[in-house]
Amino acid sequence: MPADTMRQVGERIATNRRARRMTQSNLAHAAYISLSMLRKIEQGSRFPGDDTLDAIAAALGIDPTRLLTGHARADSRVRDALPSLSAAIAAYDIPDEGPVRPLAELRSAVREATTWRLAAQYVQITRELPGLLTELSRAFHASTGRERAELAELLVTAYRSADAVAYKFGARDLSARLIELMRWAVPETGSTNLESTVAYVRTETFFAARAHAPGLTALEHAVDHASAPKGADATAARGALHMRAAVIASRAGNTSAAATHLAEARTLGDRVPEGIYHGTAFGPDSVSIHEVSVAVSLGADHVQRALDIAKEWKPPAGLPAERRSGFYIDLARAQLWAGLADDSFESLKVARRIAPQHTREHPWARDDAATLRRLKRADSESLTSFAEWIGAV
Structure with a gap:
């Protein structure tokens, strides 16, 4: 490893540590490594292995790629892990025998995976999801009653995190398969709001195929079958569908439909606080981000609208990283x-x-x-x- 590369990684670790007001001792303890090892890494005399780098990044609350000077390594780690995700879902209906953690621990693991998805920390997802998906399948097929419904919801949520990686990294067939598994599991949850979430995610397949008009039809069908907007969860579920429909309508060049759905999303967004509902960010700020996306997708005379919004407003730091970065793109x-x-x-x-x-x-x-x-x-x-x-x- 080139000496200046080791030095740069060490400097980035030290910079992120100081930004979080952590001492070297604090970070070493949180990352489960020795203080002497951390000192050598920050000094640039030792390069962390994959596991150590992941542990340090997790302790800092950032993705490992923020600590690396190059990009090929992180990309290859994600792409190399995609076959493991495929293998994990190949036997979704006949999982092998193996250990299963208590429901509370599985719930926590899925929640953590959702946090990584919203923060665009794809390396972490590919490292943990294959094993988690297999474990969730074992638990689901061995369960009954209310526990089975909750495990189905955990499966849907975990499939979504895995799909985020597959879709972003161009594994379209794997993404489509994960979405179909979401659609297979969601009836077991008994949640209409979660069904709306799955319809929201399914739009990726239409984006990937550039089948924008059929995608709009599918979303409008989902809106018709969504729960009435009573309560924050149902309001957000319906609003997110309108938000997504506005974008795909703009990609289809349907200005009227885009405006209609954006207006509906704005009305519903103003009724709930910005937050994460069934894994989807929704609220006034999310609608504003999608308004920019709609303007850019429509192009031509609409582009000025995106510039006008950006002059008056920027996404607040509390929004998920993936959504904020999408605004600036x-x-x-x-x-x-x-x-x-x-x-x-x-x-x-x-x-x-x-x-x-x-x-x-x-x-x-x-x-x-x-x-x-x-x-x-x-x-x-x-x-x-x-x-x-x-x-x-």
């Missing part, structure tokens, strides 16, 4: 189309700081970085570096 595209190349690059850098893996795997971010590099090839060394990081060269 959309904004970067609007700025690029408006001839604001410097602003566009700044937005891409903000997106990377918020959620590096999500930004790097986003096709719009990669395409726009390549375009910016062509436009400013002669005068931006940092832009070239960014383009190399995101794989746009």
Whole structure:
């Protein structure tokens, strides 16, 4: 390992530790490593192995890729783990025998996986989900009554976290399979709101196939069958469907439908506090982010709307990292189309700081970085570096 690479990783660990007001002793204790090892890592005289790096990142509450200077390593770790996810769901209906943790521990593990998904920490998901999915399948098929319904809900939620990785990293067949398993398990939960969530996630298959009009039809069907918006959960479930429908309508070029669904989402969003409902962020801020996405998807005369929103409002830090980074990726595209190349690059850098893996795997971010590099090839060394990081060269 090159000495300057070890030094840079050590510096990043130290910087993140200090930002969280942790001493070296605090971090070593939280990461279950020796203090002397941590000191050597921060000094740049020792490079952490995969397990140690993951432990340090987990103790700092960040994704391991934030500590690495390159991107190939993290990407390869995710892609190398995808076959393990496939294997974990291959025998979803006939799981092998093995240990099963108590329900409370499984509930905690699934909740943690959801946290990683919302924070775009895909390395953590691929490391933990294959075993968790197998364990959940064992528990589900051995259960009855209320416990079976709850385990079905945990399965749906865990499948969604696995799907986030598969979809973001281009494993479309695996993503489609995971979504079908969500649809298989959700009737066992007896939750109409969770059925709406699965319909929301299913839209990925229509985005991937560029089948936007059928996707809009599917979402409108889901809205018709959603629970009445009474209570925060039901209101958020219906509102999220309208929010998603507005985006896919804009991709289909259906301006009228996009406006209608966005207005419905705004009305429902104003009735609940911003929060995570059945694993989906919804509320006034999430609707504003989707309004920018709709404007950019419609293009042409609508792009100015995205710029106008960004002048008056930015997503607050409390929103999930994946959603906030998506806002800046959309904004970067609007700025690029408006001839604001410097602003566009700044937005891409903000997106990377918020959620590096999500930004790097986003096709719009990669395409726009390549375009910016062509436009400013002669005068931006940092832009070239960014383009190399995101794989746009």
